Amino acid sequence: xxxxxxxxxxxxxxxxxxxxxxxxxxxxxxxxxxxxxxxxxxxxxxxxxxxxxxxxxxxxxxxxxxxxxxxxxxxxxxxxxxxxxxxxxxxxxxxxxxxxxxxxxxxxxxxxxxxxxxxxxxxxxxxxxxxxxxxxxxxxxxxxxxxxxxxxxxxxxxxxxxxxxxxxxxxxxxxxxxxxxxxxxxxxxxxxxxxxxxxxxxxxxxxxxxxxxx
Numbered sequence: 001x002x003x004x005x006x007x008x009x010x011x012x013x014x015x016x017x018x019x020x021x022x023x024x025x026x027x028x029x030x031x032x033x034x035x036x037x038x039x040x041x042x043x044x045x046x047x048x049x050x051x052x053x054x055x056x057x058x059x060x061x062x063x064x065x066x067x068x069x070x071x072x073x074x075x076x077x078x079x080x081x082x083x084x085x086x087x088x089x090x091x092x093x094x095x096x097x098x099x100x101x102x103x104x105x106x107x108x109x110x111x112x113x114x115x116x117x118x119x120x121x122x123x124x125x126x127x128x129x130x131x132x133x134x135x136x137x138x139x140x141x142x143x144x145x146x147x148x149x150x151x152x153x154x155x156x157x158x159x160x161x162x163x164x165x166x167x168x169x170x171x172x173x174x175x176x177x178x179x180x181x182x183x184x185x186x187x188x189x190x191x192x193x194x195x196x197x198x199x200x201x202x203x204x205x206x207x208x209x210x211x212x213x214x
Contacts, residue, residue, distance in 0.1 A: 042068060043133060043164070044193040048075035051131055051162045051199045053187075059128030060085035063121075063154065065113045065147070066134040068095050070102050076131065087121065089113050114143050116150025126156035132163045136171035148176055152204070161202040162187070170200045181205050 043051075052075040055062060060081055067073050067088045076086060083105035090096040096110040111119075113134060130151055136144050151161060165171040170184040177184060187199040 043071045043197070044190065045071065045075070047164060047190045047193045047197050047199070048072050050188050050190055051164055052076050052079055054160070054162070054201070055079055055081070055129045055131070057081050057085070059159070061087060061122065061125055061127055063087045063089065063127050063130045063151070065089050065130065065132040065151070066091070067099055068092075068133055070099055072131050072133060073099070073103055073106065087127075089116070114146040114150070116147065117153045118150075122154055126159070127154045128156055128159050130155060130159070130161040132161060134163075136163065137165060137167050141173070141176075144172060145176055145179075148172055148180055148182070152180055152182070157204070158207045159203075162199060163202060164197045164199045166195050166197055168198075170202070172202065177202070183208055 048071045051072060055076060057080040062076060062081060062085060064072055064076070064086060067090055070088075073086060073088060077083060083103050084107075086103070086106040088099050088103070088106055088108045089111050090099060090108065091110070091112045093110055096108055099106070099108045109121075132151075134147065136147070139147075155161065163171060170177070170186075172182070172184065176182075181204055182202055183205045184200045184202045187201045189196060189198045
């Protein structure tokens with residue numbers, strides 16, 4: 001096996017140190033507030049690739065809910081989006097500060113996602129896609145309702161929400177989907193995540209219907 005250069009060894013050490021630091025930060029966040037954080041470890045790179053796999057730079061701006069340590073944020077940047085095209089909504093102050101240091105050009109909002117509809121977040125544009133790492137299954141029905149309504153208030157026609165869950169079905173209950181005219185479709189499952197996770201694409205039913213041929 002060829003010997004790694006000093007720069008490669010430094011990159012490997014930095015990457016490993018960063019992953020360890022993220023893991024410890026996530027564990028501390030979970031211990032402080034298990035319902036808000038929802039997991040004891042950051043999402044895997046494989047889950048990040050899947051949840052961001054349909055998002056393109058032309059869909060900007062993009063909003064991310066519950067970015068935590070920024071695993072999905074990094075995947076969005078790898079898809080070609082600029083950090084200035086990302087709005088990261090994070091309720092935990094420790095994660096929000098970490099995100100500001102890691103992605104200084106992104107807009108990081110220390111904000112409860114249930115308030116999305118009450119603030120003028122995007123006065124000049126509609127959002128082209130949303131990614132969510134929020135633990136919706138651990139939230140109250142009222143909170144899930146508010147987050148769903150607020151998010152789709154800002155999403156442009158044709159825009160989708162990409163949400164993952166550790167459960168066996170979409171974490172947005174069917175009555176909430178119906179009230180807002182939404183449809184959820186399973187995008188895929190990542191068995192290598194801890195724990196295994198499923199990604200759903202959630203869109204307006206009107207956007208998924210095919211117009212009849214004239």
